[in-house]
Amino acid sequence: xxxxxxxxLVPLWxxxxxxxxxxxxxxxxxxxxxGLHRRPFTRWAFAGPLPGRDLAALFNxxxxxxAFAGPRSLTPAExxxxxxEANIRFRVRPGLFSPYQLHCRTGIAHDPEFRVDEDFxxxxxxxxxxxxxxxxxIAGLLGGGERPTPPMLDFFGVPITNTTMDEAVAxxxxxxxxxxxxxxxxxxxxxxxxx
Numbered sequence: 001x002x003x004x005x006x007x008x009l010v011p012l013w014x015x016x017x018x019x020x021x022x023x024x025x026x027x028x029x030x031x032x033x034x035g036l037h038r039r040p041f042t043r044w045a046f047a048g049p050l051p052g053r054d055l056a057a058l059f060n061x062x063x064x065x066x067a068f069a070g071p072r073s074l075t076p077a078e079x080x081x082x083x084x085e086a087n088i089r090f091r092v093r094p095g096l097f098s099p100y101q102l103h104c105r106t107g108i109a110h111d112p113e114f115r116v117d118e119d120f121x122x123x124x125x126x127x128x129x130x131x132x133x134x135x136x137x138i139a140g141l142l143g144g145g146e147r148p149t150p151p152m153l154d155f156f157g158v159p160i161t162n163t164t165m166d167e168a169v170a171x172x173x174x175x176x177x178x179x180x181x182x183x184x185x186x187x188x189x190x191x192x193x194x195x
Contacts, residue, residue, distance in 0.1 A: 003062060005058055006058045006059075006062065009055060009058070012052065012055065013055055013056075013058075016046050016050070016052040016053075016055055016056075017046065019046075019048065019050055020046045020047040020048045020050075021047075023047070023048040023050070024047040024048045026047045027046065027047060028044050028045065028046060028047060028056055029044070029045050029046070029047045029053075030042040030043065030044050030045075031043050031045070031075075032075070032076065033073040033074060033075060033076075033094070034073070034074050034075070034076055034078075034079035034090075035065055035066070035073060035090075035093060035094050036064075036065075036090065036091075036092065036093045036094075037090055037091075038079060038090050040076065041060065041063075041065040042065075043057060043060055043065070043066070043073060044056040044057060044059055044060060045057065054096065057096050060096075061096065064093065065093070065094075066093055066094055066095060066096050067092070067093040067094070067095050067096070067129070068095060068096055068097060068129060068133050069095040069096070069097050069098075069099075069120075069128075069129035069130075069132040069133055070092050070093050070094050070095030070097075070098065070120075070121075070129075071089040071092065071094050071095060071098055071099075071100070071113075071117040071120070071121070072094060072095070072098035072100055072101055072113070072117075073094035073095075074094070082114070083114065085114070086113075086114030086117070086118070088117070088118055088121055089114065089117045089118075089121070091121070092121055092124065095129075095132075097132055097133050097136040097137075098117075098132075099116050099117065099119070099120040099132055100113045100116045100117060101136070102132065102135055102136050102139060103116055105136075105139045105140070106139060111165055111166065115165075120132070
């Protein structure tokens, strides 16, 4: 698929390469990242600030360094801090489009990056990958960069606290515990609650 896209995009790719060369006296910029099985690779981008920098990453997809969809590729310093429970991310190729980046772009509260990656990897399929690519492209066209996560969401006049799943579960567990129940306003009326 990357080869087909590269073939179809040759005119655009050549134009972007020419603009990079004219603007910066070089065609590519490379950044060292960590990929599948923690192997290092260089991710390529066209030089300069103009749009279309990531078109060069199609070469990384052709080489097998990247997939179209997958966890965000990490720098060696970031990879060194990945907790053991998140090592599943190194069992698949990192993606040009990542589920975590999509969560950040939409401005909705999200779980830690490794949980988002783990969920994506556990449900990995052609359909889920294609869905991520399409949603990421739409978010990119509509929205620009990362959006701040709002503390409250309003659905049809109902305010909802915007929390992560861990925060929501902790909140529920706290209120479900017998000690928390004794602080309930109705505890005085119900002897079973006032222990």
